[in-house]
Amino acid sequence: xxxxxxxxxxxxxxxxxxRSKNVRLPRPGTRALAFLWTAGESAAxxxxxxxxxxxxxxxxxxxxxxxxxxxxxxxxxxxxxxDDPVSEALIQRPxxxxxxxxxxxxxxxxxxxxxxxxxxxxxxxxxAWLAVPELRTALxxxxxxxxxxxxxxxxxxxxTRDMRFPVLVKISVAANLAGGAGALALAVAGFGYWxxxxxxxxxxxxxxxxxxxxxxxxxxxxxxxxxxxxxSGFAGQSFAAHCVSLMREGTLPIILGYASSxxxxxxxxxxxxxxxxxxxxxxxMTRRPLFTLMSRLAQEPQRxxxxxxxxxxxxxxxxxxxxxxxxxxxxxxxxxxxxxxWAPAGHLLPLLCAIVFGWFTLHVPAVAMRATGEARRSIxxxxxxxxxxxVLFATLxxxxxxxxxxxxxxxxAVWLPLLAAVVHRRLGVAGTAILARxxxxxxxxxxxxxxxxxxxxxxxAGWTGLPVLLTVGALSYAAxxxxxxxxxxxxxxxxxxxxx
Numbered sequence: 001x002x003x004x005x006x007x008x009x010x011x012x013x014x015x016x017x018x019r020s021k022n023v024r025l026p027r028p029g030t031r032a033l034a035f036l037w038t039a040g041e042s043a044a045x046x047x048x049x050x051x052x053x054x055x056x057x058x059x060x061x062x063x064x065x066x067x068x069x070x071x072x073x074x075x076x077x078x079x080x081x082x083d084d085p086v087s088e089a090l091i092q093r094p095x096x097x098x099x100x101x102x103x104x105x106x107x108x109x110x111x112x113x114x115x116x117x118x119x120x121x122x123x124x125x126x127x128a129w130l131a132v133p134e135l136r137t138a139l140x141x142x143x144x145x146x147x148x149x150x151x152x153x154x155x156x157x158x159x160t161r162d163m164r165f166p167v168l169v170k171i172s173v174a175a176n177l178a179g180g181a182g183a184l185a186l187a188v189a190g191f192g193y194w195x196x197x198x199x200x201x202x203x204x205x206x207x208x209x210x211x212x213x214x215x216x217x218x219x220x221x222x223x224x225x226x227x228x229x230x231x232s233g234f235a236g237q238s239f240a241a242h243c244v245s246l247m248r249e250g251t252l253p254i255i256l257g258y259a260s261s262x263x264x265x266x267x268x269x270x271x272x273x274x275x276x277x278x279x280x281x282x283x284x285m286t287r288r289p290l291f292t293l294m295s296r297l298a299q300e301p302q303r304x305x306x307x308x309x310x311x312x313x314x315x316x317x318x319x320x321x322x323x324x325x326x327x328x329x330x331x332x333x334x335x336x337x338x339x340x341x342w343a344p345a346g347h348l349l350p351l352l353c354a355i356v357f358g359w360f361t362l363h364v365p366a367v368a369m370r371a372t373g374e375a376r377r378s379i380x381x382x383x384x385x386x387x388x389x390x391v392l393f394a395t396l397x398x399x400x401x402x403x404x405x406x407x408x409x410x411x412x413a414v415w416l417p418l419l420a421a422v423v424h425r426r427l428g429v430a431g432t433a434i435l436a437r438x439x440x441x442x443x444x445x446x447x448x449x450x451x452x453x454x455x456x457x458x459x460x461a462g463w464t465g466l467p468v469l470l471t472v473g474a475l476s477y478a479a480x481x482x483x484x485x486x487x488x489x490x491x492x493x494x495x496x497x498x499x500x
Contacts, residue, residue, distance in 0.1 A: 052180030059187040066262030068196040069253045069269035071138045076250040078115040079146045080243050103227040105154040105219040112150035119143035130257045142197045145204040152208030155215035171210040179203025244382040259397050271348035279356040282319050283363050294371035305428035313437040313495035321477045324445045327353035328452050351405040358412025365423045444480035451476040
């Protein structure tokens with residue numbers, strides 16, 4: 001096969017008055033199916049993960065969860081260079097040869113082995129620094145999941161490039177189910193944090209086995225210097241972007257563990273897990289289809305901007321009420337679902353919902369900018385607010401955890417106008433257009449909040465009252481959208497139609 005060699009950040013120019021010959025868009029309806037499949041995958045994975053966490057947490061202590069969360073945060077940081085950079089570089093290329101795929105696989109595997117060795121080397125110093133002796137063994141064992149993931153990451157990217165999203169959904173669901181079942185069985189047997197570590201290892205190993213079976217390409221251990229150089233530019237930029245994005249949530253438990261105890265990290269981790277479950281649903285739903293489609297539209301900025309505005313419209317109409325509802329009902333629901341011993345986690349949910357929604361508003365433009373050759377600027381888009389968040393968290397944590405989270409939530413709100421200006425300048429989507437599209441959903445969220453607070457004193461706290469409040473919130477939000485439709489506001493409907 002002839003290999004295509006071009007600069008990743010500068011795809012071939014489009015011919016005058018037409019599309020680039022290298023741009024092949026999905027047929028009508030495929031875009032909607034891509035988002036629906038990834039939404040289904042993310043929803044199934046997050047719901048299963050949260051449901052299995054509910055079962056596992058009944059048999060472990062907050063200290064166990066804290067130990068696992070700290071170890072997982074460290075492994076998450078170490079795995080950044082393995083999980084996505086090379087994969088996204090291969091997806092983004094106009095043409096990728098078999099030698100390019102083999103080079104990506106070999107490099108990923110070699111780096112993964114190095115990261116596991118590094119984790120084993122730092123485990124004892126980290127355990128002493130954080131005063132969590134369990135990390136001496138937990139960290140190197142959990143780090144083995146980096147190698148398990150590296151053996152299947154490139155195959156997953158091959159399936160993504162071919163837009164085989166139904167296959168990806170099935171594999172993700174099956175792997176998470178296997179890992180969750182294993183974790184639950186070990187938790188019941190009394191293995192504590194080892195149950196959660198084993199579940200993570202099983203999930204990665206099962207997913208890798210299924211990715212390798214489903215992909216038509218079979219990897220070979222070989223490296224081409226030319227392929228490595230052509231992939232390195234975009235892969236380096238992608239690594240920096242993911243590093244900035246994941247460092248914030250990967251380092252927060254570590255900072256808290258140093259300033260407090262593993263038990264407090266456990267409470268914080270559960271609250272962050274609940275809010276991030278919702279955030280990851282929307283991020284996972286948009287990441288792969290958005291990156292793939294925006295890459296293909298990179299030479300047509302007007303169409304790309306129109307598509308991005310429609311996507312922001314639809315996602316905002318769903319994400320705004322979802323985060324608001326979790327902030328309103330999450331604290332009581334956390335106690336009902338996870339038990340009274342996890343009540344401190346519920347108190348942190350409203351602030352974390354605001355913070356995670358702020359992270360999500362950064363996610364969509366950052367992915368779009370990477371896909372259209374603005375990778376360096378997307379890194380800065382994420383790096384500056386992330387650095388501010390970490391400084392605020394570490395500084396305000398001296399007062400207490402809620403003060404630190406309040407500071408991060410305020411930063412997220414203040415940052416929105418600056419983010420809108422960047423999106424307008426770099427992606428061609430005006431902030432006023434986004435605000436106009438989100439006016440009706442924002443009014444719906446205000447109405448939903450008011451109705452829930454009015455009804456809340458008149459219903460019983462517990463399993464009977466929670467469904468009532470949830471129904472009231474959903475109906476009030478839907479009523480506002482219906483009123484907008486009746487008054488002639490068809491923008492949400494048109495956005496849904498264009499995405500389809």
